[in-house]
Amino acid sequence: SQQGEEDPQALSIQEGENATMNCSYKTSINNLQWYRQNSGRGLVHLILIRSNEREKHSGRLRVTLDTSKKSSSLLITASRAADTASYFCATDLGITPLVFGKGTRLSVIA
């Protein structure tokens, strides 16, 4: 069953703007991961944040994790048209399979 719930489900922004996506989950986790999926393709790992971390950066990506609220956010700064994709959060309870949220479909308009 799905654990993560992303919002918004769909987001449309202009190129250069920032995009923020949120993810909520239900149980305790080892880590939370964000993935990107271009239409009809596999998933690409973006960033992993451990349960004892609160914020992590990778290039134009910034991820926060609030374990007390069981929520995470993904911020993409200075968005580009090439960032158009679906973004999923996935919770990791250990060496078990990842459980994915429903995803946010991001459209960046040039």
Add this chain to the structure above:
Amino acid sequence: GAVVSQHPSRVICKSGTSVKIECRSLDFQATTMFWYRQFPKQSLMLMATSNEGSKATYEQGVEKDKFLINHASLTLSTLTVTSAHPEDSSFYICSARDLPGGQMNTEAFFGQGTRLTVV
């Protein structure tokens, strides 16, 4: 980084036939692989966990006799959709994790996915 290769990327088959999808870990040994199914604009739903040398573990609601999984080696898992029906048309994705020595907090690697269309 680790690579997972999935083949074929697209397949069209007739109702009643069987289709085999392969998933290979190219530069690491994957004792466990995972098979997901994804409907259009939906999330990934775990179908089964494939364990090398043993039977797969299926999620509730997934027919094990219809979706046959074989994990014969540490680098290859196959999913066979048997007696395919149009409702089996979907996007199937495999995943593997490189977990040397049981290490946790590692990313998962995904195949490119297989678009199955049953006509």
